[in-house]
Amino acid sequence: MTQPASPAQQGQQDARPRPDSSPGTRKSGQTDGGSPLRTLWARADIRTLSLLGVLAALIVVGGITKPDEFLDTRNLQLVLTQSSVIGVVTVGMTFVITSGGIDLSVGAIVALASVWATTVATQEYGFGGILFTSVLVGVGCGLVNGLLIAYGGMVPFIATLAMLASARGLALQITEGRTQVVTVDGILGLGERDSYILGVPPLVLVFAAVTVIGWLVLNRTTFGRRTVAVGGNAEAARLAGIDVRRQRLYLYLLSGLCCGIAAFLLIILSGSGQNTNGNLYELDAIAAAIIGGTLLSGGRGTITGSVLGVLIFTTITNIFALNNLQTDVQQIAKGAIIVAAVLVQRRTASTT
Template identity: 55%
Template sequence: MSFATSSHARSTVHNRPRRSVLKWLLDAGLRRNMGLIFALILLCVVGGLTAGERFADVNNMMTILRLAAVTGVVSIGATFVITIAGIDLSVGAILALAAVWATTLSGQMFAESTSWIFLPITAMAIGAAAGLVNGILIAYGKVVSFITTLAMMAAARGLAEIISDKKTQLISVDGFLQAIGGDLFGIPTIVLIFVLVAIGGWVLLNRTTFGRRTFAIGGNAEAARLAGIKVERHTMIVYALAGLCAGIGAFMLMARTTTGSATHGTGLELDVIAAVVIGGTLLTGGRGSIFGTVLGVLIFSTLTNIFALNNLSLSVQLVAKGAIIVIAVLIQRQLAIRQSRT
C-alpha cells in the first residue's frame, strides 16, 4: 500500500461522521419502544390530573421507583428466559426462599460477626442455585419449563415455610439495613441497584456473544444447535441467571421491608411476566428487550401508584393490568403477522 493510499484511508476514518447520542439511543431501542414511552408519559399526565401535587412530588416519584426496583431486577432475568422461548413461574418463590435462608438467626449472627455482605451473598447464592436446578432439569432432563418451574414454585415456597416455621424473620444487621435500605446521593440504594442490573442486562443481551446466542436459541433452537451453539448449557445458564436476579431482588426486598418471610414475592411471577411481555419480548422467543422490560415495570408501578393515590380498589387495578397485558399480546401478534408477510 502506498503512502498516499494509507493517508487517504486514515483521512476517511477521521472524516467519518461519529454517531450522535440520539442515534445511539435510537439504536438502543428508543424508536422501537416509542409506544411504551408514550404510554408512560400518558400515565404520568393522568396521575398529575387526578392526584395533582401528590403525584408530582419528588418523594412520590421515589416511591414509584422503589416499588419498581425489586420487580424490575427480577424481570431482567426473566427477559433472558422468555427470549429463549422459556418461562419461569418460580421467581417469586425463589425470592422468598433466598430471603428466608439469608435472614435465619445463624446467618444474621454470622453477618454481624463478620460483614453484612454475607446476607446479600447468601441470597444471591440461593437464588442462583435454585435457578441452576431449574436449568438442569429443563436443559438436560428435558422437562418442560412450565412444569419444572411450577414444581420449583411449590417446593421453594414450601421450603421457605419450613425454614422460617411460617414466621416473619426480623433483620437486626444494621450495616445491611443502612447500606442497602438507605440512600446514596439522595437516591434509594435499591433503585441504583436496579439501574446497574438493567445496564448490565442490556449489555449482556445486546453487546455480547452470550446475548446473540440467546436470541439464536429463542429463534430456532435446532438451527442454533447445528450452528455449533451448546443449547443445553446455554439454557442452563440462562435459568441460573434468572435465579440470580431473584436472589438480588430478595436482598433488596429484605432491605426495604427489614424482614425475611416465606410470603415475600407472592404473585411476583405474574407481574414479572406481564412486564416482560409488555416490554416487547416475544413469548415465542427470538426477540427480547431489556429497555422495553424496564419501561413495562415502570408502567405497572406508576399505574399501581395512581390507583393508590386515588383510593381505587385492588380489584379494578387487577382488571386494568389484565387489559394491558391482553392489548400488549394482541399488538405483538399483529407485529409478528406483519413481519411474516414482509
C-alpha cells in the same frame, strides 16, 4: 460481454452508502439530514417510544388526579424503589423468555432466598452473610431448574412450577409462618434516607446497574446472540455449533442470580424475611417483559422495553393506591394492558 469488476472497483462499490433499513426511513434510504430529531425518530424503536408515551400519560394522569401526593419527591422515589425489586427479576425473566423458556418459580425463589438469608444463624454473619446467602440460594434454585430443563428434558413450565411449590413450602417450613425481623444495622441503614446518593435510593442504583449490564449482555455479547438464536430456532442454533443445553442452563442460573439479588433488595426494603415475599412476581415479570416487546415464543427480547413495562405497572399501582381505588379494578387494568400488548405483538409479527 461484461467484464468482472476488479478488486479495487469492488471495494469502491462496497464503500458506497447503503440504504438504511431501519423503520421510519424513506424508501430511497435517505433521511432528512437537516433534522436531528427526525433522524433520531427514524432510528428509534417505535415500541419503546410507545411505552414512553404510555408512561408519560400515566404521569400526567397522576399529576392531575393527585398533584400534591403523586409529584412529591418522596412518592417518586417510592415508585422507583418499588420498581427495583421486581425490575431485577424481570431482567432475568427477559433472558429466559427470549430463549423460548419460562420461569414460574421466580417469586418463590425470592421468598426462599429472603427467609434463608434472614434466619438468626445467617444474621450472625452480618451484611456479607445475608448478601451471600441470598445470592447463593437464588443461584442454587436456578441451577436445579436449569439441570431439570436442559439435561433432564423437562418442559420449563413443569420444572419451574415444581420449583415454585417446593420453594414456597420450604420457605414456610423455615419461618414456621412467622416474620423474621432483620437486626443488622448495615442492612437497615440502606433503607434510610441518609443512605441516598444525590437523592437516589441505593436500591434504584442497583436496579440501574443490573439493567445496564443486562442490556450490554443481551445486545453486545456472544451470550446474548446465542440466547436469541436458541429462542428463534433451537435446532438451527444446535446445527450452527451452539451448545443449546448448556446455554439454557446458564440462562436459568442467570434468572436465579437475579432472584437472589432481588431478595436482598427486598430484605433492605422491608427489613424482614417472610414466606409470602415475592407473591405473584412471576406474573408481573412475565407481563412486564411481554408488554415491553419480548416475544413469548422466544427469539426476540428487549431489556429497555421490559424495564419500561415494570415502571408502567408500578406507576399504575401507585396511582390506584393514591386515589383509593379497589385492587380488583387495578388487576383488570393490568390484564387489559397485557391483552393489548399481546395483540400488538401478533399484528406486528403478521406484518413483518
